[in-house]
Amino acid sequence: MSGAVRKVVIIGRDAAAWLSALTLQRSFGRTGVEIELVELPSTLGPEDGFVTLPSQRAFHQLLGLDETRLLRASKGVYSLGQRFSNWSGAAAPFIHAYDTHGVALNRVDFFQHWLRARASGLSVPLEDFSLGAVAARQGRYVIFNEATSGFSRATHGYNLSAIPYLVAIGKVALHEGLRHSRGEVREVRHDGRQISAITLADGRELKADLFIDASGREARLLRELEPGDNFESWQHWLPFDRRMVASAPALHPLPAFNQVSAFKSGWIGIFPLADRTVLVTSYASAATGEADIAQLTSALSGLRIEGDAVTEQTRAGGRRQHWLGNCVAVGDTATRLDPLDANHLQLLQTGLSWLVTLFPTHPEDMPESAVYNQKMSEHAAGVRDFQVAHMHLNQRYGDPAWDAPREQAPPASLAQKLDLFRARGVVAMNDNETFQEENWTSVLAGHGLLPQAWDPLADAVPEQELIGNFQRMLGFIGTEVQSMPTLQDHMELTAPQQPESDYIFG
Structure with missing residues (x-):
């Protein structure tokens, strides 16, 4: 300089x-x-x-x-990821973990093998092959050893x-x-x-x-x-124009993921902290009034709001x-x-x-x-497209607040991603993207966008060999996750709460 x-x-x-x-x-x-x-x-x-x-x-x-x-x-x-529920009709919730799925076989990405196996009757969800997702589901904190470091890239965000x-x-x-x-x-x-x-x-x-x-x-x-x-x-793609934030009592034991649940006029997020829980509701004001949103959030989340519930107008x-x-x-x-x-x-x-x-x-x-x-x-x-994908792929038919973003044509950059993924389960990645291919795969598949075709090279692995590999991966994940500490225990050991005067930075 x-x-x-x-x-x-x-x-x-x-x-x-x-x-x-x-x-x-x-x-x-x-x-x-x-x-x-x-x-x-x-x-x-x-x-x-x-x-x-x-x-x-x-x-x-x-x-x-x-x-x-x-x-x-x-x-x-x-937080090891986010769990999405009620976004896709009667479909089961899914976890978008900050991790990969399985390992490549014969230099072909694991997801391609999973697509092939699913077409042959496999019923095991994609997230079961993610160390981070299974750990999150069980409230564990991922600690790597020599074996897991070569299998997974699980990591965490913060609340x-x-x-x-x-x-x-x-x-x-x-x-x-x-x-x-x-x-x-x-x-x-x-x-x-x-x-x-x-x-x-x-x-x-x-x-x-x-x-x-x-x-x-x-x-x-x-x-x-x-x-x-x-x-x-971007309001036509991300239409929820009001946001409410409130606090609820702390959760114990601490969940290792954030919960994001859709309801008729928006979604509710449950974000645990050490001493309380943050509740965030993003919603369409035309579908639910401000006077009702706090009570609705408390009822749907099952958590009691403590203190003020603050709402504000938003515009994406x-x-x-x-x-x-x-x-x-x-x-x-x-x-x-x-x-x-x-x-x-x-x-x-x-x-x-x-x-x-x-x-x-x-x-x-x-x-x-x-x-x-x-x-x-x-x-x-890139971040906008990732968010729009959630909205565009929702299956809450009959809820006007959700019908509108699903029926709205997505941005051209997102449409290209969806078309390629729909065709063969590959994500067209661009430069300067925040979310990586495994993030896109987790969310698109989780919302039900499942390709009917896969990389032909995946067919080179004999079926019995593929079954054996899948079984070994599932067993390995199960064994390793059971040996990990709970997130609650890990936080109490490594970051116990102390008086603020004990904090020294810089």
Whole structure:
């Protein structure tokens, strides 16, 4: 880096603001770049939580955060995947585990052999061949040994209590030297191409070479530079326009997966934490009124709501360009999705990772923005398509809230994936995808999209040999999972809850 960019100002709130601040401070604070955060009023409450994918673990490692201490601070727990129920009529629930299925035979992917066996009468579900899914179902935590490490790639995401998590992140950022203040924006000065200065409500004026807009849906900075058609609505594919968040008592023993259950007007998520359970309901306001949603959520989940149940309007969509001039939109400012598939922080940390890689070398000419916009558009479209697949493949016939997204033609990029998978059980993977082929296979097959054909090379394995291999895999998984600790025992051993004063970060 040439050092020409000398100051970065972040305007925003909550996760987008604090994770941006820590990432940039850790990455560039010691190179002479000054990072300043102006924190806008928070929209979080004590009921909020973050549900993350396994990639959040690598992001925490990049930031130098200790996983065990962070889990203690944020009342967090591990999650091996998500269990979907009531999405496909009378079909059995399925687990989308963060893992592969079986092992390749004769260099042909296991799923192709499973398709062949299923056509011959096999009734064993695909997830039974996943170490991670079986462990999740039994409430176990996967600990690898020499045998399992060659068979499975099982890993975990996190469930985190939002406010304690960001308090912990903030402590690290301030310890690293971040400049921080609170305020609100009164005026954004710009020439239509670049922002020159920001005036705050208290009269302070801030100048910077690079501005980060982490303000959320209001896009307080980027909206000053963007054309009127920069935001693309995805509401026709992801139609649930209201979200309710509440807390329920802690679950004991801790389940090793998150539960996502569909009902007539949306879905309800049950996300365990160490000291409580986060309930999230995403629903269509035209089908269920706000006055009824808390009672309905409690009844359908079987859990008592404690404290306030907070609802908000949502609108799925994304900005076509995330970086305009010298302003970069991150998190919810850039892309807003349904809170499905543990994506709360995913596109935020992806954007920050690319921003570090493409950090501009000159304060006026920033050609890095074109590459950044391309990468982030591809990532956002990939996550969007993964969510739309859930909606499009649902089999809740007769429920208007579900009929609409199923009947809606999917995005062209998703249609291509569905067509190829339907034909031969292969996923057409693109560059810059968040979810890998095993994730797509788990979800598409779980929702009932089962190909009738398979790779012809799978037929080269004799039937009795195939049966023997399947039996050995199932026996191996069963034996190994039984030797694993429960998630409850593992959490109590490795991340016992302690007073907050015991937490030291940085």
